[in-house]
Amino acid sequence: MQSKIEVRKAFKVVIFLGLVSLFADITYEGARGVIGPFLFTLGASATIVGLVSGLGELIGYGFRLISGYVADKTKRYWAITIVGYFINLIAVPLLAFAGSWEIASVLIVAERFGKAIRTPARDTILSYASSSIGYGKGFGLHEAIDQIGAIVGPLLVAGVIYSSKSYSLAFLSLGIPAVLSLLMLFITMASYPDSKTLETRSTSLSNDKLDKTFYLYLLFIMLTVCGYPHFQIISYHFKKIQIVSDEVISTLFAVAMAVDAVVGLIIGSLFDKFRLRILFLVPFFVIPISIFAFVWESLITVVISVVLWGIVMGFHETVMKSAIAVIVPMEKRGLAYGIFHSLFGVAWFVGGLAIGRLYEISIFYLIVFSVGLQALSLICFVWLKRAGKIF
Numbered sequence: 001m002q003s004k005i006e007v008r009k010a011f012k013v014v015i016f017l018g019l020v021s022l023f024a025d026i027t028y029e030g031a032r033g034v035i036g037p038f039l040f041t042l043g044a045s046a047t048i049v050g051l052v053s054g055l056g057e058l059i060g061y062g063f064r065l066i067s068g069y070v071a072d073k074t075k076r077y078w079a080i081t082i083v084g085y086f087i088n089l090i091a092v093p094l095l096a097f098a099g100s101w102e103i104a105s106v107l108i109v110a111e112r113f114g115k116a117i118r119t120p121a122r123d124t125i126l127s128y129a130s131s132s133i134g135y136g137k138g139f140g141l142h143e144a145i146d147q148i149g150a151i152v153g154p155l156l157v158a159g160v161i162y163s164s165k166s167y168s169l170a171f172l173s174l175g176i177p178a179v180l181s182l183l184m185l186f187i188t189m190a191s192y193p194d195s196k197t198l199e200t201r202s203t204s205l206s207n208d209k210l211d212k213t214f215y216l217y218l219l220f221i222m223l224t225v226c227g228y229p230h231f232q233i234i235s236y237h238f239k240k241i242q243i244v245s246d247e248v249i250s251t252l253f254a255v256a257m258a259v260d261a262v263v264g265l266i267i268g269s270l271f272d273k274f275r276l277r278i279l280f281l282v283p284f285f286v287i288p289i290s291i292f293a294f295v296w297e298s299l300i301t302v303v304i305s306v307v308l309w310g311i312v313m314g315f316h317e318t319v320m321k322s323a324i325a326v327i328v329p330m331e332k333r334g335l336a337y338g339i340f341h342s343l344f345g346v347a348w349f350v351g352g353l354a355i356g357r358l359y360e361i362s363i364f365y366l367i368v369f370s371v372g373l374q375a376l377s378l379i380c381f382v383w384l385k386r387a388g389k390i391f
Contacts, residue, residue, distance in 0.1 A: 010132035011141075016188040017126055018145025023181035024089060025146055025257075027174045028111055030153025031092045033253030035108060036236035037246050038167050042101035046236055050356015052105045053232040054349040060112030061345020068120030068338020072331070077121040078189045084118020085185055087111075093175035096168040116345075120337040127325040127333055135322040140268015143317045147261030149177070151254045158250035210336060213384070214327050218343050220279070220380040221320060225344055226351035227373030228286050228312060229366075231256065233356050234293045234305065243297055252302070256310035263314025271319045275326065279319060280381055283374035285311050290355075290370045294363045320344075 039049050071080050091111035098104035130138020153174070160170040235249050244252070270278055285308055293305035321337075328336040351373075358366040 007132050010129045010138070013129040013188070013192055014126065014133070014138050014142050015145065016184070016191065017122065017129075018142045020085070020181055020185045020188060021142065021146035022149035023177040023184060024085065025149030026153040026156065026177035027089050027092050027149075027181065028115075028153075029150040029253070029257060030157045030174050030177075030250075031095060031111075031171060033154040033231070033235065033250045034157055034161070034167065034170070034246065036232040036234075037239045037249060038095075039101050039104060040236060040239055041167070042098075042104060044101040044105075046233065046240075046360050047356050048101065048105075049232055049236050050230070050352050050354075050359070052101075052108055053230050054352030054356070056109045056112035057230075057352060058345045058349030059109055060116045061341045061343075061348060063113060063116035064120050064341035064345070065335075065338040067117045068124075068334045068336070068341070071121040071124060071338075072334035077125050077334070078193065080121040081118045081125070082182075082185060082189070084114050084116070084121070085182060086114065087117060088114025089178035089181060090114075092178060093172050096171040116341070119341060120334050123321060123324075123337045124334045128330070130322075130325065134269075134272040135325040136268040136271030136318065138268075139318045139322045140265045140271075143264035143268065143314070144261045146317070147257050147264065150257030150260065153177070154250045154254035154257065158247040158254070161250065162247040210328060210332060210339070214336065216380065216384045217276070217323060217327065218340060220377055220384055221340070222343050222347040223373050223377035223380055224282050224286060225316075225347040226354075227370040227377075228348075228351060229290055229293065229309075229355050229370065230348075230352045231309060233352070233359060234289075234309065237294060237359070238302065241297055243299070243302060252306045255303070256306045256313065259307050259310030260313040260317065263311050264318040267314055268318040268322065271322050276319070276323055276384070279315070279323075280378075282312060282315050283377050283381075285315075287371050287374050290367045294359070294366060 035053065036049055039052065044052070067080060067084070071077055074080075088111055091107045091114065095104060095107050098107060126138060126142055127135065156173065157170045160173055161167065164170075231253060235253070238244055238249055238252075239246070267278060289305050289308045289312070292301040292308065295301075320340075324336050324340055325333065354369060355366055358369055
């Protein structure tokens with residue numbers, strides 16, 4: 001039974017980190033919703049958009065294996081988090097000065113690289129704090145606060161683009177929340193400099209190693225993520241067929257982030273009760289996304305595809321992270337988050353590149369690719385369930 005002081009302290013840390021993420025999300029999620037159309041205006045093809053977004057995610061997730069390992073070895077979780085946030089956030093306003101898709105691509109990848117540096121350390125700190133209130137609740141609350149920024153950012157960008165018709169001014173305006181995020185991060189670190197003292201209990205199911213359950217879990221994640229269409233290629237399609245305007249595309253991304261936030265809160269709480277059984281739903285939400293987004297050309301199907309996309313993101317940002325804290329002991333959690341995010345990134349890269357290429361060849365093949373991988377992920381889920389520990 002946790003004391004009221006421990007619970008209040010845990011909630012305070014989660015909320016503070018949520019505010020850091022809120023301002024950070026205004027910055028990079030505000031930009032991310034228009035990356036596809038922005039690259040289109042600079043002359044990039046659909047393959048280039050898929051390559052850049054996939055490469056960004058590959059580096060953004062792949063490097064987390066190294067940063068997670070370094071975080072566990074050095075125990076300097078706060079320092080690593082600060083460096084990562086700085087790189088992650090400074091790249092966004094610099095997009096205002098990108099005059100070609102090549103320069104823009106470098107900055108897009110740099111933004112993801114910064115996120116790669118800070119995420120395993122930040123998630124480890126968050127897992128320590130969440131031990132007092134439930135991992136699902138902790139990650140869910142953080143995600144909900146985080147997603148407020150992910151909603152405000154795209155709306156801010158939509159407003160700037162609507163009034164100025166300028167991507168450069170939109171990116172430049174995102175420098176303000178970037179500064180606020182860094183300021184809030186320093187305040188949080190100053191309040192709780194020793195992050196490991198936040199862990200009040202050990203609830204992991206593994207004693208001292210990353211076991212078969214962990215790796216089966218990773219295989220399930222990779223399969224379902226690989227067949228999950230990037231929003232960049234979805235928004236590229238919306239731009240290409242001219243079904244909605246640029247500012248509406250940014251607004252739709254905000255809608256997806258709002259759905260993500262609501263789903264994160266609900267699923268996070270349910271995770272503490274049902275554990276990974278709830279992941280069985282993910283492939284069923286992914287399957288119809290490509291059909292609604294790429295086959296039917298109507299505003300209703302556009303909205304449905306965006307809502308479904310947001311639901312799946314809600315699972316990604318809460319349950320998938322919470323499970324690591326349950327499966328893995330705290331001493332190996334930074335490394336585990338690093339491995340998780342790295343393999344997630346590999347799947348994201350391969351899927352993004354494949355879906356971008358298949359989009360140019362045949363929408364039918366794109367749908368077969370996405371649905372097929374979800375079917376394989378369900379088979380893997382059955383294997384995972386037989387492992388028994390986390391169910």
